[in-house]
Structure formats: C-alpha cells, structure tokens
Amino acid sequence: MAVLGGVNMLHRLSVVLNESVMGFLALAGLSFGVAPFLFVLSHGVVLGFEFAKWVVIGLFALEYCVNFALSTNRLKFVISPWRIFDAFIILLPLLSLLPEVSDITSSSPALRILRLFSILLFGPRVGHGFQRAALPSLIQTPRGQPQVTAFQSGESTTRKCDWNELLQWLANPTSCWLHAANLTPERLKEIA
Numbered sequence: 626m627a628v629l630g631g632v633n634m635l636h637r638l639s640v641v642l643n644e645s646v647m648g649f650l651a652l653a654g655l656s657f658g659v660a661p662f663l664f665v666l667s668h669g670v671v672l673g674f675e676f677a678k679w680v681v682i683g684l685f686a687l688e689y690c691v692n693f694a695l696s697t698n699r700l701k702f703v704i705s706p707w708r709i710f711d712a713f714i715i716l717l718p719l720l721s722l723l724p725e726v727s728d729i730t731s732s733s734p735a736l737r738i739l740r741l742f743s744i745l746l747f748g749p750r751v752g753h754g755f756q757r758a759a760l761p762s763l764i765q766t767p768r769g770q771p772q773v774t775a776f777q778s779g780e781s782t783t784r785k786c787d788w789n790e791l792l793q794w795l796a797n798p799t800s801c802w803l804h805a806a807n808l809t810p811e812r813l814k815e816i817a
Contacts, residue, residue, distance in 0.1 A: 635691050642688040651714075654681035679718070686715045767807040776802040791816070 657674040660666065666674070689711050696702040703709075773786040778800055786803065794803050795816055805816070 632695075635695055638687070638691045639695055642684065642691065647685070647688055650681050650684055654678055654685075654714075657681065682715060682718050685711060689715060767809050769807060771808050771812055772806045774804045776804070788812075 657678040660674060661671050689708070692708075693699060693702055703712075771788055771791075773788060773791045774783040775786045775790070775794075776783045783804070791803055791805055792815075794801065805812075808816075
C-alpha cells in the first residue's frame with residue numbers, strides 16, 4: 626500500500642514538473658545566471674540569484690529523478706538526448722562543489738568559464754520546454770467557406786459579403802468596416 630502511495634506521489638510530481646514548468650525554470654535559471662554578468666548588482670542580490678539558481682538546479686534534479694523512477698525503460702531514459710542534457714544541467718554546477726574541482730576552478734577565468742557553460746546549458750532547455758508545451762491539437766482548422774460581413778457608417782446592421790469583396794477592399798480600403806471569420810491558414814496567407 627505504501628509503494629502505491631509513493632508511485633501516486635511520483636505521478637503527481639511528474640504532472641507538476643511538466644515540460645512547460647521546466648522550460649520556465651530553465652528560463653529563470655538562465656536569467657539568474659546571466660544577470661550578474663550584465664548588471665552591477667549588490668552582493669545581496671547576487672547571493673539571492675545564486676540561491677535561486679541552486680533551487681532551479683534542485684528542481685531539475687527532482688524532475689530527473691521522478692521521471693527516472695517512473696520510466697519503464699531506464700536505459701532508454703538515460704540515453705535520451707534531452708535527458709543527457711538535463712544531466713549536464715544538474716551535474717556541471719555540482720562539480721564546482723567538489724574539493725578537487727574547486728581547486729582547479731578557484732582561478733577566476735576557469736570559474737567564469739564553468740559558470741558561463743552551466744548558464745548556457747539552460748538556453749536550449751528553455752526552447753525545448755516551451756516547444757513541447759504547445760498544444761497544436763487544441764487548435765482546430767476552420768472548415769467551410771469564410772464568412773465576411775461589412776458595416777457601413779450610417780447603417781444599423783451588417784451585411785454579408787463575399788470573399789472577392791474583401792480582397793477588393795484590401796486593395797483599396799474605404800470607410801466601410803469588414804469582418805472576416807472562419808479563415809483557413811491558406812486564406813490568411815492570401816489576405817496577408
């Protein structure tokens with residue numbers, strides 16, 4: 626029974642830490658990392674950004690572990706290109722905490738390169754998260770003929786028009802208002 630509750634909790638975490646959330650977190654991590662390079666910030670703000678960056682990295686690690694635990698094929702999960710990328714996002718900053726690596730990165734240029742590389746890893750993850758978040762299946766392509774109506778100043782109602790009248794109006798606009806609905810992508814290209 627406890628195992629089932631743990632799996633349910635993992636599923637809930639997986640739903641919360643979805644691709645759009647991870648894309649947003651990657652964008653936040655990118656911002657937290659880049660801001661100190663671009664702006665003169667107080668020491669407190671820099672420490673706050675550093676803390677926030679570690680929170681984002683922790684959430685990436687949590688998301689990775691949750692999805693790894695829920696994966697039916699763990700080898701396929703680990704060798705997936707985006708999961709390898711996520712592993713770099715998680716592990717690269719953690720490397721800077723190791724004493725052996727800390728000695729190497731204690732020189733300012735090496736530390737800056739390491740930080741810059743870890744920041745840059747967030748960039749592609751942002752695009753991937755938001756690309757996957759798009760829901761094109763919810764957008765339905767219109768079917769049937771376009772519906773065009775016109776409203777002339779001084780008239781109290783609209784009148785139906787045909788497509789050719791809209792095209793003529795676009796070529797030579799008048800004070801008449803036209804409204805077009807039920808436009809397919811091809812029709813939108815035609816009037817653009």
